Amino acid sequence: MPLTGIDGTEFGICMVDAVWESLHRIDQAAAGDVLADEPSVAAGNRDRYIVSSLIEEAIASSQLEGASSTRSEAKRMLLTDRPPRDRSEQMILNNYRAISRVRDLARDELPLTTETICELHRVLVVDAIDDPADAGRIQREDETRVWVSWPDGSHDEQRLHTPPRASELPGRMEAMCAFANGESDDGFVHPVVRAIVLHFWLAYDHPFVDGNGRLARSLFYWSMLRSKYWLAEFLTVSSILRLAPAKYARSFLYTETDSNDLTHFVLYQLDVIERAIKELRTYLQAKREEVREVEEMLAGRAEVNHRQRSVLATALRDANADFLIAGHQRKQSVTYQTARTDLLGLAELGLLAMRRDGKSYRFLPVPDLVDRIRGLGKSED
CATH class of the missing domain: 1.10.3290.10 (Fido-like domain)
Incomplete structure (x- = not known):
C-alpha cells in the first residue's frame, strides 16, 4: 500500500x-x-x-x-x-x-x-x-x-x-x-x-x-x-x-x-x-413476510372489497404510490362513482390520506398503513 x-x-x-x-x-x-x-x-x-x-x-x-x-x-x-x-x-x-x-x-x-x-x-x-x-x-x-x-x-x-x-x-x-x-x-x-x-x-x-x-x-x-x-x-x-x-x-x-x-x-x-x-x-425478508401477513388479513375483512385490496397491495409495496379516481376507474373497469366510493371508503377507514390536487383528489398511503390494517375491526371485536 x-x-x-x-x-x-x-x-x-x-x-x-x-x-x-x-x-x-x-x-x-x-x-x-x-x-x-x-x-x-x-x-x-x-x-x-x-x-x-x-x-x-x-x-x-x-x-x-x-x-x-x-x-x-x-x-x-x-x-x-x-x-x-x-x-x-x-x-x-x-x-x-x-x-x-x-x-x-x-x-x-x-x-x-x-x-x-x-x-x-x-x-x-x-x-x-x-x-x-x-x-x-x-x-x-x-x-x-x-x-x-x-x-x-x-x-x-x-x-x-x-x-x-x-x-x-x-x-x-x-x-x-x-x-x-x-x-x-x-x-x-x-x-x-x-x-x-x-x-x-x-x-x-x-x-x-x-x-x-x-x-x-x-x-x-x-x-x-x-x-x-x-x-x-x-x-x-x-x-x-x-x-x-x-x-x-x-x-x-x-x-x-x-x-x-x-x-x-x-x-x-x-x-x-x-x-x-x-x-x-x-x-x-421480515418486510416481505409482513406484507404477506397483512394481505392475508385483508382477505378476511368484509369492509374491504377486492378492488380496494388491490389498491392496498400496491400501497404496501410502495409508500409513495398515489391513486386518482379516474385511474382507479380505468384499472378496475368500473364506473366513476364506484371508483370514487372505493377510494373514499379507504380514506374513511384511515388507510389512505386524501389530498386536493387542482380540481381532483389524490389518495396516498398513510405512514403507518400496516398498523392501521392490523387494527381494522378491533373495536368491533
Whole structure:
C-alpha cells in the first residue's frame, strides 16, 4: 500500500484465502443495483429504506464517538426536523448531513480532494466542536498534535496511537486522495479493500482536532458508492461496530503493532460488512413476510372489497404510490362513482390520506398503513 507508518515503514496486506472468499461474497451481494428487482423495495419504500439506513448510520457512528442521545430521541429529531437540543444531537444531525453529502459526491462521480475532505469535516463538526475555527482545518505544526486514546478504567487514558507529525499531513492527504481516486501507482486494489484502507488511512493520520472517526467511516461509504456498491446505501456498518467498540479499536492496534500488517483491519471490516448485509437481508425478508401477513388479513375483512385490496397491495409495496379516481376507474373497469366510493371508503377507514390536487383528489398511503390494517375491526371485536 502507498500508506506508510510514522517510522516510514510501508503498510501491506496479505491477501489470504479468507480475504478473497469474503470479497467474493460481498461482490455477489453488494455490487451493482442488486435491489432493483426486490419486490419489497419499490421506488417509494426504497427511498424510505435509504433514509432509514442513513439515520441509523448517523446515530451509531456518532455514538461511537461519544454521543449520548438515545436512538429513539435522535431518530425523532431527524424525522421531524426538530432542532438539536445538545451537542450529542448536533453530532448526529451533522453526521446525517455528511453521509447524505457523501452520497451526492459518489453519484456525481467527483474525485476526492483535500478540499472535499475539509468540507466534509466542517459538515461533521459544525456547532459540535470546542473551537469553531478547528472545523475543516488540518492541524498545524505550531499546535499540540492530537493522539488516539482509550479509557483504562481510571482517570487517565491509555495512549493507543500517535499519528504522523502535522508537517507531513498535507503531503499524506494528497497521497491518500490519489489512492482513493485510483490515481496512485499501486496496481489493482479490490474496490472494497480500497474503501477499507481509506477508512484506516484517515483514522491513522488523524489530521483534524476532532471528528476523525466519523469522517473515516464517511469516506468508507463514499468509496463503496463510488465503486458502484450501491447496496452500501442500505447498510449500517457503525451499528455493528458499536456493539463491540473495543474490538474495533483492537483491529487498528493489531495492524500497527504487527509490522503495519493491514490484514487484521481488512479481515475485521470485511466481517462487519458481511454482517451488515446479512442484517439487511433479514430485514427485507421480515418486510416481505409482513406484507404477506397483512394481505392475508385483508382477505378476511368484509369492509374491504377486492378492488380496494388491490389498491392496498400496491400501497404496501410502495409508500409513495398515489391513486386518482379516474385511474382507479380505468384499472378496475368500473364506473366513476364506484371508483370514487372505493377510494373514499379507504380514506374513511384511515388507510389512505386524501389530498386536493387542482380540481381532483389524490389518495396516498398513510405512514403507518400496516398498523392501521392490523387494527381494522378491533373495536368491533
